[in-house]
Structures are given as C-alpha cells and as structure tokens.
Amino acid sequence: MTAPLHHVIIGSGSAGYGAAMTLRGEDADCMITMVTIDALPFYNRYDLPGVFRGHHDWRKLLAVPPARYDELGIKLRRSSRVVDVDGERQTISLAHQEDVAYDRLLVCAGGRSYLAENLIDSVGLMHGFGSFEAAMRVYRALPKGGTAIIIGGDMIGIDLALTLLDTGYRVVLIANQQTFWPHVVEPVERKRLLKALENKGMTIFADERPVGVLDTRNKKFSRAVALESGTEITGDVVMSFCGLSSSVEFMLGAGVDIERGILVNPELRTTNETIWAAGDICQIWHDKEKIYKFYHGWKNVRVMGELAARNMSGSHEIFDVEVEDRLDIDDDGNLRSTFWTR
Amino acid sequence: MTKDMNNTDIQIAICGSAGDGTIASGDIMKRAAALMGYNVIAFDLYPPEIRGFGKCISRIRISSEQTYSLKRESDIFISLNDNHAIPHVGEVRDYGAVVFEDSLIARVPEGRHISAHIKPAQVPYAFSIRQISEQATNSARSRNIVVLGFIAGLYDMPARVFHRVIAAKFATKPQIVIDDNTKAFDAGMRAGGAVFKLDDVAVGKPRDYSNGSDAVMMTGNEAIVRGFLEAGIGSYFGYPITPATSIMERLAVEIPRRGGQFLQTEDEIAAIAATIGAAYAGSRAATATSGPGLALMSEMLGLGVMAEVPLVVVVSQRGGPSTGLPTKTEQSDLNLAVYGGSGDARRIVLAPTNVEGCYRCAGMAFEIAETYQTPVILLIDLYLSNRYETVIPSEENTFAPKPRLRPEIAKGDIYKRFELTYNHISPRALPGEEGLMHTITGLEHNEQGRPNDAIHSVMSIKRHEKLNSATRFPGLTVCKRFGDEGPVDVGILGWGSTFGEILETMFEAQAEGIRCSAMKVVMLSPLPMDEIVAFFDDCREILVPELNYEGQFANLISGAVGRPVTRLSHVTGSPMVIAEILAEVRRLAGSATPKQKALGS
Numbered sequence: 001m002t003a004p005l006h007h008v009i010i011g012s013g014s015a016g017y018g019a020a021m022t023l024r025g026e027d028a029d030c031m032i033t034m035v036t037i038d039a040l041p042f043y044n045r046y047d048l049p050g051v052f053r054g055h056h057d058w059r060k061l062l063a064v065p066p067a068r069y070d071e072l073g074i075k076l077r078r079s080s081r082v083v084d085v086d087g088e089r090q091t092i093s094l095a096h097q098e099d100v101a102y103d104r105l106l107v108c109a110g111g112r113s114y115l116a117e118n119l120i121d122s123v124g125l126m127h128g129f130g131s132f133e134a135a136m137r138v139y140r141a142l143p144k145g146g147t148a149i150i151i152g153g154d155m156i157g158i159d160l161a162l163t164l165l166d167t168g169y170r171v172v173l174i175a176n177q178q179t180f181w182p183h184v185v186e187p188v189e190r191k192r193l194l195k196a197l198e199n200k201g202m203t204i205f206a207d208e209r210p211v212g213v214l215d216t217r218n219k220k221f222s223r224a225v226a227l228e229s230g231t232e233i234t235g236d237v238v239m240s241f242c243g244l245s246s247s248v249e250f251m252l253g254a255g256v257d258i259e260r261g262i263l264v265n266p267e268l269r270t271t272n273e274t275i276w277a278a279g280d281i282c283q284i285w286h287d288k289e290k291i292y293k294f295y296h297g298w299k300n301v302r303v304m305g306e307l308a309a310r311n312m313s314g315s316h317e318i319f320d321v322e323v324e325d326r327l328d329i330d331d332d333g334n335l336r337s338t339f340w341t342r
Numbered sequence: 343m344t345k346d347m348n349n350t351d352i353q354i355a356i357c358g359s360a361g362d363g364t365i366a367s368g369d370i371m372k373r374a375a376a377l378m379g380y381n382v383i384a385f386d387l388y389p390p391e392i393r394g395f396g397k398c399i400s401r402i403r404i405s406s407e408q409t410y411s412l413k414r415e416s417d418i419f420i421s422l423n424d425n426h427a428i429p430h431v432g433e434v435r436d437y438g439a440v441v442f443e444d445s446l447i448a449r450v451p452e453g454r455h456i457s458a459h460i461k462p463a464q465v466p467y468a469f470s471i472r473q474i475s476e477q478a479t480n481s482a483r484s485r486n487i488v489v490l491g492f493i494a495g496l497y498d499m500p501a502r503v504f505h506r507v508i509a510a511k512f513a514t515k516p517q518i519v520i521d522d523n524t525k526a527f528d529a530g531m532r533a534g535g536a537v538f539k540l541d542d543v544a545v546g547k548p549r550d551y552s553n554g555s556d557a558v559m560m561t562g563n564e565a566i567v568r569g570f571l572e573a574g575i576g577s578y579f580g581y582p583i584t585p586a587t588s589i590m591e592r593l594a595v596e597i598p599r600r601g602g603q604f605l606q607t608e609d610e611i612a613a614i615a616a617t618i619g620a621a622y623a624g625s626r627a628a629t630a631t632s633g634p635g636l637a638l639m640s641e642m643l644g645l646g647v648m649a650e651v652p653l654v655v656v657v658s659q660r661g662g663p664s665t666g667l668p669t670k671t672e673q674s675d676l677n678l679a680v681y682g683g684s685g686d687a688r689r690i691v692l693a694p695t696n697v698e699g700c701y702r703c704a705g706m707a708f709e710i711a712e713t714y715q716t717p718v719i720l721l722i723d724l725y726l727s728n729r730y731e732t733v734i735p736s737e738e739n740t741f742a743p744k745p746r747l748r749p750e751i752a753k754g755d756i757y758k759r760f761e762l763t764y765n766h767i768s769p770r771a772l773p774g775e776e777g778l779m780h781t782i783t784g785l786e787h788n789e790q791g792r793p794n795d796a797i798h799s800v801m802s803i804k805r806h807e808k809l810n811s812a813t814r815f816p817g818l819t820v821c822k823r824f825g826d827e828g829p830v831d832v833g834i835l836g837w838g839s840t841f842g843e844i845l846e847t848m849f850e851a852q853a854e855g856i857r858c859s860a861m862k863v864v865m866l867s868p869l870p871m872d873e874i875v876a877f878f879d880d881c882r883e884i885l886v887p888e889l890n891y892e893g894q895f896a897n898l899i900s901g902a903v904g905r906p907v908t909r910l911s912h913v914t915g916s917p918m919v920i921a922e923i924l925a926e927v928r929r930l931a932g933s934a935t936p937k938q939k940a941l942g943s
C-alpha cells in the first residue's frame with residue numbers, strides 16, 4: 001500500500017478553497033493542508049463591502065461552517081506565513097520556524113494591493129481593505145456620513161465606493177491609470193465611466209497625482225491627501241486601490257519561473273513538476289497570443305483552483321477561459337463587467 | 343459580534359513549561375481580576391519535576407456572577423510552550439481565542455507548532471511574544487508578562503490594576519524587576535490593542551466594582567490558615583508534604599508572632615503526637631498532612647479518640663496509594679479518614695466543598711473538637727488546597743474560643759475525666775488544674791481514666807454516641823440541597839472539591855429541562871442521615887461523582903442508606919469533568935419509564 005499523498009495549498013482565498021474542496025472530491029484518502037496568513041477560514045472577499053450594510057459577524061461570511069474542514073479532513077493552518085519554498089526538497093518553510101513537507105504543492109497566495117512608490121512612506125496613515133479585519137477597521141474609522149478618499153479606484157475600490165455612497169458616506173476618487181483595473185479602459189470610455197460615477201455622487205479628481213498623506217487628526221478631518229498641484233483633499237480615511245501585485249516573494253527560491261506572477265502552463269503547472277499555481281498569483285500561458293496572462297475576478301480564480309486540483313490528482317485539463325474585457329456603469333451606478341461579477 | 347457588556351464569565355488558561363513563568367502570570371491575572379471586582383476561581387496544575395521540564399497550566403475563571411468550579415471549556419488559551427499546550431488546545435471553545443508565539447528561535451519539527459492543532463472554529467492570535475519581551479526588557483524572561491499585556495490590550499482591561507499587581511508580586515525583588523515587567527506588560531498591551539478582535543469572548547464590567555475591595559482571594563490552604571488564626575490556634579506541629587505544606591509554611595510565620603507553639607517535627611507520627619499533647623494541655627492544636635502522612639498518623643489518631651483529646655487534623659488528598667501522584671488531585675483517602683486506624687475509632691470528618699467552606703470549617707473545627715472531645719479531620723484535596731477563589735470573610739470573628747466550663751466537683755469527690763453523662767460528653771479538665779488530677783491513656787479505661795477492660799462496651803457506646811448530635815452543630819452546614827425542590831429524576835450527591843463541578847452540571851442539566859437536584863455532604867462522619875435519606879426519597883436516580891476508583895463515598899452512603907447509587911469515578915489526577923457528569927445525568931434522566939414520567943415522579 002502506498003502512503004496517501006500530501007497536498008499542500010498555500011493560501012485560503014477563492015482559488016485555494018476551491019482547490020481544497022475539489023482535491024477532497026478527487027481523492028478521499030489524500031492529506032490536504034491549507035497554509036494561510038489569514039486568521040479566519042475562507043470567506044468571499046467580494047462580500048467585504050457588506051460591513052457597511054451591517055454585516056459585522058464574520059461567521060456569517062464564511063463559505064462553509066468551520067467544522068466542515070474537520071469533517072473533510074482538510075487541515076487548516078492559519079496565522080502561518082510561508083517564507084520559503086524548496087522545490088527540490090519539496091518543503092515549505094513557515095515564518096515560525098517549521099518546515100512542512102509536501103508531495104504536491106499548489107500556490108494560491110493571491111496578490112496584495114499595489115502601492116505607488118511615492119505613497120509608501122504614508123502607508124501607516126492609510127487603510128487597506130483586503131481582509132475582514134481591514135474592512136472592519138475602515139468601518140470603525142469612518143464616522144457616520146464621513147468621507148473616504150480613494151486613490152486609484154480599481155474594481156475593488158469602485159465596488160466599495162459605490163457601497164459607501166449607497167450607505168450615506170461621501171467618496172472622493174483620485175483617479176489614475178489603475179482606475180477600473182483589471183479592466184483595460186480606453187480614454188474616451190474612461191471619461192464616460194468617471195462621469196457616471198460623478199453622477200452617482202462621487203467627487204472626482206481626474207488627472208491629479210497624490211504625493212503624500214497627512215495626519216490631520218486634530219483638525220475637522222483626520223486625514224488629508226496632498227496632490228502634486230498643491231491642493232489638499234481632506235477626509236476621514238484614505239485607501240489606495242491601484243490593482244494588485246502578486247505575492248511571490250516566498251517563491252523566489254522555489255525553482256519556478258516568475259515574471260510578475262508565477263508562470264504556469266495552461267494546466268496550471270509551474271516549471272517544477274510538483275508545483276502548481278492558481279488564482280491572482282499566476283500568469284497563464286496563452287498559446288494564441290504567445291504571452292503569459294493574468295485572469296482576475298473571483299470566478300476565474302475559482303475555476304483555476306478547481307482545475308489545478310484536478311490536474312494535481314492526475315488530469316490534464318487546460319484553462320481556456322476566454323472573456324471579453326467589457327465594463328459598463330449605468331446611470332444608477334450599477335457595474336456590469338464581463339469577468340468582475342458578484 | 344454581539345457582546346453582553348454586563349455579564350462576564352470567561353476562563354483563561356495559560357500553558358507553559360516549568361520555568362516559563364506560567365503560574366506567575368496566572369497569579370497576576372487572577373489577582374488583577376479579583377482587584378477589578380470579579381469573582382475568581384483559579385487552579386494551577388504543575389509538575390513534580392524540577393524547572394525546565396514538566397507542564398504547568400494555570401486556569402482562571404473570571405465572572406461577574408457567583409460560580410462554583412472551573413468551566414469545562416476555556417475561552418482564552420495562551421501557549422508559552424507549544425509542546426505542552428498542543429494536547430490542551432482542544433479545551434478552547436468554538437470562537438474562543440488561542441494566543442501563541444509566531445517567531446520561535448529554534449526550528450520545530452513538522453506538526454509541533456500549535457498552529458497545526460488549532461481547530462477551524464477557534465480564533466488564532468499569533469504574535470512575537472519573545473521579540474516584544476526582548477525589545478521591552480532586553481530579555482525573553484518576561485514573555486509571561488507580555489502575554490498578559492496582550493490579553494489586557496485585546497479585551498480592554500485596565501492597565502493600572504495589572505501594574506499594581508505586578509508591583510506587589512515583585513515587591514521583594516529589586517525595582518528593576520518591577521520596572522521591566524511593567525514595561526513588558528505595556529508592550530504586550532500595545533500589541534493586543536493593535537490586534538483586531540475576532541473572537542466572541544465578552545469581557546464586561548464587574549457587577550459591582552465596590553465589591554472588589556471586600557472580597558479576598560485565597561486558596562483552600564490559605565483559607566484554612568485564616569480560619570485557624572481567627573479561631574486562635576495556639577499550637578501547630580507538622581511535617582511537610584504536598585499539597586498540605588503551604589498551611590505549615592504560613593503558620594510557621596503566624597503562630598510564633600502570636601506567642602504560640604510551632605514546630606516542624608521529624609515525621610508525621612511525632613507531629614500528631616505533639617499535637618495531641620498540646621491539645622491535651624488546652625491549646626488549640628492542629629496538624630496538616632496528606633494521605634501518606636495520615637496513614638502514619640492513624641495509630642496516634644486512635645489515641646486521640648481513646649483519650650478524648652480535641653485536636654484538628656487537616657488532610658489534603660493527592661493521588662495514591664503510596665507516593666502516588668504527589669502533585670495531582672484525588673479523593674481517595676475518604677476510607678482512611680473515616681475509618682482508618684485500629685479499633686472502633688469514630689471521629690468527626692468534615693469535607694468542605696469550596697474555599698469559603700475551608701475557611702468556615704477550619705474556623706469552627708476547634709470548637710467542634712472541644713465540644714465533642716475528639717479529633718476532627720478536615721478532609722480536602724489538592725484541587726481545593728491550591729484552588730483560588732474570591733471569598734468574603736466574616737466581618738466579626740465568630741471563631742474565637744468560648745470560655746471553657748471548668749468541671750465542678752464537690753469537695754472530697756474524685757474528678758472523673760470520663761464520667762458517663764446523659765449526652766456521653768464528660769466535663770473536661772486540663773492537666774494541672776487544682777483538684778482535677780486525672781489519668782489519660784490509650785488503654786481502655788474507666789471513668790477516672792484508669793486502665794480497665796471490663797467497661798469496654800460502655801465506653802465504646804460513649805465514644806460513638808457522643809458524636810450523634812454533631813450533625814446539628816449550631817452554625818455548621820453539614821449538608822445542603824441545591825436545585826429543584828421535591829421529586830426529581832436525578833439527584834447528584836457529592837463531597838469535597840468535586841461539588842463545584844456537580845453544581846455547574848446541575849445548572850446545565852436544568853437548562854436542558856432535566857429535573858435535577860444536587861446535595862453536598864460536608865460532614866462525612868457522622869453522616870447527616872435524615873437529610874440524606876430525604877434526598878434519596880426525592881430522587882429517582884442518585885449519581886455520585888468522585889475522584890477515586892472504588893467510589894468510596896458512594897460505598898459509604900449507599901451502605902448507610904441501604905439503597906443503590908450510580909457511581910462515577912474519575913481518576914486522572916485532574917479535577918472532575920463537567921461533561922462526564924452531564925453525560926451520566928442525561929443517561930440517568932433518560933432512563934425514566936414513561937409511567938414515571940407521566941406521574942412526574
């Protein structure tokens with residue numbers, strides 16, 4: 001009898017969660033370990049703007065009750081950061097000084113909010129929105145009817161901004177090249193979309209470059225964003241939504257090819273045959289265009305996770321999702337995207 | 343998450359290795375909680391081994407209401423050593439908190455970090471405990487204080503209370519120790535305050551803040567010392583043994599200060615012999631030991647019974663037989679306490695069920711011993727000896743000795759120390775009192791105390807029957823019923839430290855709709871039979887949970903009442919488990935026949 005395989009998944013987002021569930025379906029006996037920095041079991045991040053609609057109990061956000069992981073024999077290792085992967089020894093190293101051996105590794109570490117270099121020094125004065133905890137902090141920092149300043153305004157930010165307007169807050173958007181990311185929007189269309197947002201009630205600064213965030217706690221508003229033009233915009237919280245950069249640092253010694261993300265073939269396998277990658281972290285080879293492409297949005301990501309899991313279990317399916325890049329915002333502020341869906 | 347700010351009932355468990363400061367941090371936590379005005383019940387488990395080896399766990403229950411035992415699950419669990427903590431992390435309830443180190447200095451083998459064992463419904467809080475300690479104090483030694491700060495920060499507890507307790511705790515150390523630990527606490531508090539709270543543990547305000555100043559927190563052993571001192575103990579002779587030693591350590595300081603006699607003897611036999619001598623001479627005299635010590639004392643205890651000497655013997659039980667489990671709890675010396683020794687040596691045995699009971703029983707023990715002129719055994723166990731509870735002591739000292747009536751004899755009459763009287767209690771003279779010269783001996787004796795075996799049956803009756811009224815001793819709770827009145831499906835009968843778990847179980851069972859009562863029996867010898875029989879009459883099933891294998895109390899009770907009981911034995915060296923009692927209560931409640939249920943009997 002051969003020992004059951006140990007599948008290790010790094011990350012417990014949409015891709016990692018979808019993969020774990022699929023793996024268990026494919027192989028009842030394998031060992032599955034999910035390692036994640038998160039403190040909570042998987043929930044859909046796209047539900048996070050709901051904190052402004054009173055959804056403050058994270059238990060209600062969870063995709064499955066926590067006990068389900070035990071029932072399915074999926075070991076969930078939370079609050080654990082992977083700092084290194086040794087593709088030859090087939091081990092991952094955790095920050096708390098533990099190595100975990102794997103037979104097959106799936107990397108679903110996603111990405112983190114990209115921050116422009118000139119704002120890095122201001123990071124302590126800004127809020128993130130990538131986790132339940134971060135979302136709740138924004139909720140607590142914003143007084144009723146207060147003002148959120150959004151720099152950039154990728155799709156995550158736009159979705160949040162619309163929720164904020166709907167729930168009685170003010171939003172100032174400092175638009176830039178990343179506005180509407182991951183959609184690629186032509187300048188004319190961009191203007192139209194920004195106008196639609198303005199009609200919805202957003203204050204828009206279209207061609208301004210922020211140079212720093214100021215702590216103005218003792219004044220009427222606790223934050224200000226200084227623009228290159230010399231203007232200062234005041235508000236209660238400042239958030240940067242300028243797209244994602246893949247969380248690949250810990251993969252640098254793994255012996256896999258990395259560009260902006262981890263490079264995988266259409267089967268989502270990396271250049272190391274025991275390592276796969278899925279989700280926001282990976283760039284998938286597009287045979288027709290002859291380039292590696294990111295596919296964002298939770299639906300794509302989920303498909304990737306499940307597909308990688310099946311391939312780790314012996315299949316050879318390929319990721320051939322083709323989505324047109326189309327975005328529209330109607331007069332009521334409703335977003336319609338071809339891949340950024342609810 | 344919702345949080346009832348008015349009601350607090352949380353249990354914190356801190357687990358580490360001997361040398362990690364686990365018990366010290368538990369101590370600070372419970373003292374701070376008591377100072378804040380909460381009710382506290384706390385119990386530490388520690389190893390017999392030297393520093394650097396065994397496991398230590400400090401569990402502290404903090405509540406705004408009266409509680410009776412530790413909870414069956416902890417709400418907050420802190421690991422100072424994952425190796426020891428891993429087997430216990432399962433005791434944390436769903437949505438409770440698990441706090442642990444995320445930056446170890448040495449590599450751990452795969453699966454030996456606590457993050458591999460935290461259940462998906464528990465909330466992990468990983469932070470750099472060691473680093474924070476080092477940054478604050480240049481040493482990792484204050485990790486145990488950093489975690490306290492973290493808890494205080496996370497649950498918004500007042501720093502000043504902890505500062506006060508830390509200063510008191512290290513008062514005998516150089517100022518730098520206080521300063522460093524305060525800094526470590528503050529640094530931990532900043533870390534805890536910065537973390538987003540995800541668990542649903544609610545720490546509300548204590549019910550009445552002003553109560554805090556009245557309540558005193560003490561262990562069972564400390565309560566016994568306090569009771570003894572208020573009762574005017576004059577002599578103590580003892581030989582150290584876990585878990586009774588701390589009684590002796592405290593009295594070694596307090597008794598000489600009050601002009602009394604204290605001596606650490608060469609062994610337990612000498613200790614009880616000296617105690618008998620002092621008691622015979624009129625001093626309020628006591629000794630304290632554990633099961634193995636009581637075994638050695640049993641012959642001398644017989645002398646106390648035979649010579650009708652009023653002494654007090656504290657017996658704090660631990661796991662046995664022999665050296666057994668010196669640092670673990672058990673209730674297996676009941677037979678020895680009630681029956682141990684040669685001959686028919688009936689004595690009074692009191693088994694308090696909580697710390698307050700230890701204080702009251704100790705306070706009254708001398709008076710009971712003097713009234714009945716016989717040894718009184720205070721039977722507790724390690725769990726009660728070492729368990730902390732907040733107690734509200736009496737405002738007035740009600741335990742002080744009452745004036746003793748000197749025997750009155752007519753001129754020319756001979757004083758009979760063992761005179762046969764209507765209540766079998768003879769007027770007692772002290773040696774040296776003029777005109778009251780008498781003999782005492784371990785031999786059977788006549789009324790004057792002279793050896794005489796012809797009178798053995800009469801004297802046996804005297805020594806037994808004189809104790810009958812002890813179950814109605816004024817002011818002493820010899821037994822008490824709790825819970826539903828009248829007929830019930832299940833009655834839980836308990837004694838000693840286990841009764842707290844029994845009461846908590848009863849509340850849980852009642853909440854489930856089970857008709858349930860509980861009765862604690864404090865006087866194990868003689869037994870308060872009327873109350874016990876009435877309890878049996880009301881209960882369709884009787885359950886007796888206790889910490890020994892044979893069911894010693896169950897045997898005692900069912901033998902005395904002549905009816906069967908269901909035994910629940912727990913001999914792991916740790917306190918009784920509420921879940922085990924509850925499972926048994928449910929099983930027994932479910933066994934009611936439909937007819938019985940319909941009749942409501």
Ligand SMILES: Cc1cc2nc3c(=O)[nH]c(=O)nc-3n(C[C@H](O)[C@H](O)[C@H](O)COP(=O)(O)OP(=O)(O)OC[C@H]3O[C@@H](n4cnc5c(N)ncnc54)[C@H](O)[C@@H]3O)c2cc1C
Nearest residue numbers: 011012013014015036037046082109110279280297298341
């Ligand atoms: C607020 C918000 C709103 C969104 N709204 C929408 C929407 O409306 N529609 C839509 O289609 N998409 C939406 N998205 C995007 C979508 O959620 C992402 O595409 C998807 O979450 C990516 O999934 P993933 O599994 O690849 O990575 P993620 O969900 O980012 O998960 C990454 C996981 O990896 C873990 N991790 C990272 N580094 C390490 C490490 N070193 N060690 C261990 N673990 C690590 C993280 O803790 C995390 O668990 C939204 C995203 C956010 C943040």
